[in-house]
Amino acid sequence: MTRVVITGAGTINALGHDVAKTLEAMREGRCGIGPLEMRDVDRLSIRIGGQVRDYEAESVFNRQQLALYDRFTQFTLLAAREAVAQAGLSFAGELANRSGVVLGTSGGGLTTQDENYRAVYEEGKNRVHPFIVPKLMNNAAASHVSMEFNLKGPSFTVATACASSNHAMGQAFQMIRSGLCTAMITGGSESMLCFGGIKAWEGLRVMSKDACRPFSATRNGMVQGEGAGVFVFESYDHARARGAEILAEILGFAMTSDAADIVMPSKQGAARAISGALKDGAIARERVGYINAHGTGTAANDKTECAAVADVFGTHADKLMISSTKSMHGHLIGGTGAVELLACIMALREGVIAPTIGYEEPDPECALDVVPNEAREAEVDVVLSNAFAFGGLNAVLALGRV
Structure with a gap:
């Protein structure tokens, strides 16, 4: 099996428009969640979110591009450019043929849909833009990334709700590990913070009106975010041969299905995904030092996830650190696992564990070390990134230091 490493990372999210600013915010435990700024916000009962602020699309893309790029595609391209620039790769010849792009998203161009539904149904227009x-x-995002960087290998999009990014990155990992590809651009993006997107989520009654407080006894729901996280995955031998800086190694991956309920999480399904990632990477439980949790801040998810971790790790669970950065940047739905992978890389490279902010009161059903409110310095060799989606679809990545 080919070893797979990460050589580039890029992002734009509520905490920052690039990786450096995002990691700085995570180290400081800064909150990117605030009042929503959008049309008809007064008609919403949920009026907070992890919005990307101080962003002007017109300063980055021209009119012809904006006619083709929904907000989720814009975020993807910006993150991809940062990741490819850091990796220092130029895709041409055989490398282009053996490189592709796998991205995760749940809603895709939801902002575009929302705007055009308004135009047709509310404003009575009978025509929409041909594109x-x-x-x-x-x-769309995967296709535009493939075109911008000349990626001629396998390219597609994964849509598995909140696990989309982890599923996408897992597929990219397996393609390189199997020898099918040399390098892959992978990650995910989402931009559901439009009127229709929020109104739909309101109907589920799982949203908080004031803050995201994962694992806290006072938690009262999730908070949506938006943005993208994109990475360059590459074979270890190829990266070493060209002298690339290696950010981390992907050690293992697993995905499971609860096959139980469309919205309620399953401890068994989550536990099988966690233990599967350990088995796939031949990782002893005691080597894992940190887990970036799915940690949505809902009553059901957080206690179920903690129970799954306790089941898999046994007595070692008491020595684990587990935190949810959704408390800072919100839940990016299909893009969430990609942005959260940055916290995993920071833990491995810098020895800094991102905190779970907003933590107010211990919950006996979440009795793990959730790194409350302040980042922590700790040396870890192996970390996990959890994603557990509506529909009972689970995906867990294991990363290690090279």
Whole structure:
């Protein structure tokens, strides 16, 4: 099996427009969640979110590009440019043929859909822009990334709700490990913070009106975010041969299905995904020092996830650190696992564990070390990134230091 490493990372999210600013915010335990700024916000009962602020698309993309790029595609391209620049790769010849892009998203061009539903149903217009379909389709971001960077290998989009990014990155990992590809651009993005997107989530009654407080006894729901996280995955031998800086190694991956309920999480399904990632990477439980939790801040998810971790790790669970950065940047749905992978890389490279902010009161059903409110310095060799989605679809990545 080919070893797989990460050689580039890029992001834009509520904490920052690049990786450096995002990691700085995570180290400081800064909150990117605030009042929503959008049309008809007064008609919403949920009026907070992890919005990307101080962003002007017109300063980055021209009119022709904006006619094709939904907000989720814009975020993806910005993050991809940062990741590829850090990796220092130029895709040409055989490398282009053996490189592709796998991205995760849940809603795709939801902002474009929302705007055009308004135009047709509210404003009574009978025509829409001819490029609406290629702008809103879920694979738009992946296709534009493949075109911008000349990626001619396997390229597609994964849509598995909140696990989309982890599933996408897992697929990219397996393609390189199997020898099918040399390098892959992977990660995910989401931009659901539009009126229709929030109104739909309101109906589930799982949203908080004031803050995201994962694992705290006072938690009262999740908070949506938006943005993208994109990475360059590459074979270890190829990266070493060209002298690339290696950020981390992907050690293992597993995915499971609860096959139980469309919205309620399953301890058994989550535990099988966690233990599967350890088995896939031949990782002893005692080597894991940190888990970036799915940690949505809902009553059901947090206690179920803690129970799954306790089941898999046994007595070692008491020595684990587990935190949810959703408390800072919000839940990016299909893009969430990608942004959260940055916290995993920071833990491995810098020895800094991102905190769970907003933590107020211990919950006996979440009796793990959740790194409350302040970042912590700790040396870890192996970390996990959990993603457990509506539909009972679970995906867990294991990363290690090289």
